[in-house]
Amino acid sequence: DQQVKQNSPSLSVQEGRISILNCDYTNSMFDYFLWYKKYPAEGPTFLISISSIKDKNEDGRFTVFLNKSAKHLSLHIVPSQPGDSAVYFCAASGYGGATNKLIFGTGTLLAVQP
Amino acid sequence: KAGVTQTPRYLIKTRGQQVTLSCSPISGHRSVSWYQQTPGQGLQFLFEYFSETQRNKGNFPGRFSGRQFSNSRSEMNVSTLELGDSALYLCASSLGLTKQETQYFGPGTRLLVL
Numbered sequence: 594d595q596q597v598k599q600n601s602p603s604l605s606v607q608e609g610r611i612s613i614l615n616c617d618y619t620n621s622m623f624d625y626f627l628w629y630k631k632y633p634a635e636g637p638t639f640l641i642s643i644s645s646i647k648d649k650n651e652d653g654r655f656t657v658f659l660n661k662s663a664k665h666l667s668l669h670i671v672p673s674q675p676g677d678s679a680v681y682f683c684a685a686s687g688y689g690g691a692t693n694k695l696i697f698g699t700g701t702l703l704a705v706q707p
Numbered sequence: 708k709a710g711v712t713q714t715p716r717y718l719i720k721t722r723g724q725q726v727t728l729s730c731s732p733i734s735g736h737r738s739v740s741w742y743q744q745t746p747g748q749g750l751q752f753l754f755e756y757f758s759e760t761q762r763n764k765g766n767f768p769g770r771f772s773g774r775q776f777s778n779s780r781s782e783m784n785v786s787t788l789e790l791g792d793s794a795l796y797l798c799a800s801s802l803g804l805t806k807q808e809t810q811y812f813g814p815g816t817r818l819l820v821l
Contacts, residue, residue: 625807636711636797636812637750644807682750687806693738694763695799695810697750 596620597685599698607706612670614701616683619664624687627695628657628668630679637682641668645687673705709734711800711813719819725786728816730798732779738762738803739781740810741773744795753796756781757803785818793820 598617606612616626624645629637643650643657643666650657656669670677680702684695712731720726732739741753752765756775773783779800785792795817799810 627809629812634795634815634817636713636799636814639809639811642807642809684750693740693755693801693803693806693808693810694752694765695740695742695750696752697742699749 595699596623597683597696597698599681599683599701601701602699603702603704605704605706606673608675609672612668612673612677612703612705614668614670614681614683614703616666616668616698617664618666618685620685620696621664622687623685623696625685626657626659626666627684627686628655629682629684630677631682631700632679640681670703673703675705675707678703678705711798711811713796713798713813713816715816716814717817717819719821720788721821722788722790724788725784726788726818727782727784728796728798728818730781730783730800730813732781732798732800733811736800736802736811737779738801738808738810739775739779740799740801741781741783742797742799743767744797744815745791745793750797753783788820790820793818 627642628640631637680700683698740755754764775781795815799812801808
């Protein structure tokens with residue numbers, strides 16, 4: 594049972610435009626969400642996070658929106674740059690107990706065209 | 708501050724052998740989590756250690772085990788290797804004090820089982 598879903602396996606965007614990556618979750622116990630960027634054969638790099646008590650968090654070109662009623666979050670990248678091309682994973686935590694277990698989505702491959 | 712380090716970076720083993728992977732967390736971080744990434748299953752949680760104790764465990768067979776030392780360094784061991792154990796093994800560290808923490812990942816160990 595996939596508790597965190599990224600329904601778009603890939604996304605192509607022109608340089609300078611907005612990239613919007615989406616993520617849905619099913620478990621209402623999740624209370625902390627993170628976005629990571631990953632290149633092949635490397636570890637994920639942390640981008641931005643959001644607590645369930647907020648609906649928006651910004652950091653530079655990256656903004657994450659959380660809609661708890663819809664169990665949906667999105668990552669906006671503005672403006673998109675070719676160096677943003679990578680696989681983006683959303684992850685959720687807060688799933689029971691004193692633990693830092695992350696549940697990851699399947700990833701979205703973002704290609705930013707020059 | 709140095710990031711999370713993992714050794715070795717690459718490893719080739721044959722079926723039936725065992726392997727030990729090592730992870731050194733960011734200084735001051737007491738929680739170390741391990742994840743397996745495969746093309747078919749994505750990023751999956753293996754286990755988390757905090758203060759030398761396993762705090763949570765994912766759905767992996769008993770062939771996968773780990774431990775944490777007093778300096779927070781962690782090792783994971785896979786015994787009786789199977790072809791399906793070929794994967795990128797990632798460790799992540801965090802302070803381990805709350806559920807709403809960012810986990811920082813190492814570069815991973817690429818394991819190939821022949």
